[in-house]
Amino acid sequence: MQPDAQTYRGRFAPSPTGPLHFGSLLAAFGSWLAARHAGGEWLIRIEDLDPPREAPGAAERQMHTLQAFGLASDAPALKQSERGAHYQAALDRLLASGAAFVCHCSRSDLADEGGVHRACVAASPRPDPAIRFRVPAGTRVSFEDSLQGRFDQDVAADVGDFVLRRTDGLWAYQLAVVVDDAAQGITDVVRGADLLDSTPRQILLQRALDLPTPRYAHLPLVVDAGGRKLSKSLAALPVDPADPLPAMHAVWRALGQAPLTAGTGSVAAMLEAMHRSFDPARLPHTPRLALAALHNDRDTKPD
Structure with missing residues (x-):
């Protein structure tokens, strides 16, 4: 949109x-x-x-x-x-659709992948899991920036599954900014x-939540x-x-x-x-x- x-x-x-x-x-x-x-x-x-x-x-x-x-x-x-209730409502939608998932991986678990999450590799559950957005292999996003020109990113390779709610319970910027840009x-x-x-991460979230870009x-x-x-x-x-x-x-x-x-x-x-x-x-x-x-x-x- x-x-x-x-x-x-x-x-x-x-x-x-x-x-x-x-x-x-x-x-x-x-x-x-x-x-x-x-x-x-x-x-x-x-x-x-x-x-x-x-x-x-x-x-x-x-x-x-x-x-x-x-x-x-x-x-x-x-x-x-x-605005926490609004972010929670968006997160619930993403979880229900399968676009988001609970992740028990720690930073050390992902060290071998350079911190990029492509699959859960945690050896055991943790009491404070994060919630991540699922980025399937091959996911690319391109958009036209009015100043920087065409920008293209292989989100799966460069970013991986990104955090929506942190292990400390705080909301991630990517989710909050998308929800609030739409609300305002x-x-x-x-x-x-x-x-x-x-x-590109924000555009993926906008698409998943059916929000304007x-x-x-x-x-x-x-x-x-x-x-x-x-x-x-x-x-x-x-x-x-x-x-x-x-x-x-x-x-x-x-x-x-x-x-x-x-x-x-x-x-x-x-x-x-x-x-x-x-x-x-x-x-x-x-x-x-x-x-x-x-x-x-x-x-x-x-x-």
């Missing part, structure tokens, strides 16, 4: 593991600008599925930062931590290229000088909500847009100028973007 071509609803979905860094801001603005350019809606979703990795108060600080940059959700923000009516997913190879656009992943993703790098300094304009100018450049010549003296004016001047055809098609390339002066002085 494909979304109605006459509608557009996008989203930004940060995980509350720390302050928003520049790469997060790039995804937020990229998705917001695409939605506004299409005359559509833009939503915020808090992907708080992994309490052990979350930083106390991070979700609130992220929302405060987005507000400081003028990025407001067109509907109340959805929190995945409150998301037609277009604009996000970082680090999630490009997750998309959004259009996808994967923006360049911003990396430090060593090629590391910002969330894993010392360069991942949080953006400054007290002084948003420098980061907004850097985001504009990172999105490949033409220099702004007026209307950039305040956050509201900058947002209006960005909205007015945004050209989707200029978005970069490279999968990676070096942070150092963005350390230039602003496009213009504030007026």
Whole structure:
């Protein structure tokens, strides 16, 4: 299923593991600008599925930062931590259809296969089994990404049977994101290229649950000088909500847009100028973007 071509609803979905860094801001603005350019809606979703990795108060600080940059959700923000019943309903459907199964394998059981699950090899049952999605041999998924082009993955060989609910009882990202994109009516997913190879798994789940498949656009992943993703790098300094304009100018450049010549003296004016001047055809098609390339002066002085 494909979304109605006459509608557009996008989203930004940060995980509350720390302050928003520049790469997060790039995804937020990229998705917001695409939605506004299409005359559509833009939503915020808090992907708080992994309490052990979350930083106390991070979700609130992220929302405060987005507000400081003028990025407001067109509907109340959805929190995945409150959506367990919906994920369970989807999981029950998959189990009933045979698309999902209980798995007692541990990481050590799968070591010989490089961690890829193709068949259960556990020597004995465990009290806390995982639930996996069944990926038959030969399963391939291809889709057209509007920025990265045709993407093809042999999901069976490269990923194998993937986890839907972990051994600790926590929900896996792949299931939650599919359920929530459908529940929120998301037609277009604009996000970082680090999630490009997750998309085939999400498409398989959408098909198994008879849910719409959004259009996808994967923006360049911003990396430090060593090629590391910002969330894993010392360069991942949080953006400054007290002084948003420098980061907004850097985001504009990172999105490949033409220099702004007026209307950039305040956050509201900058947002209006960005909205007015945004050209989707200029978005970069490279999968990676070096942070150092963005350390230039602003496009213009504030007026």
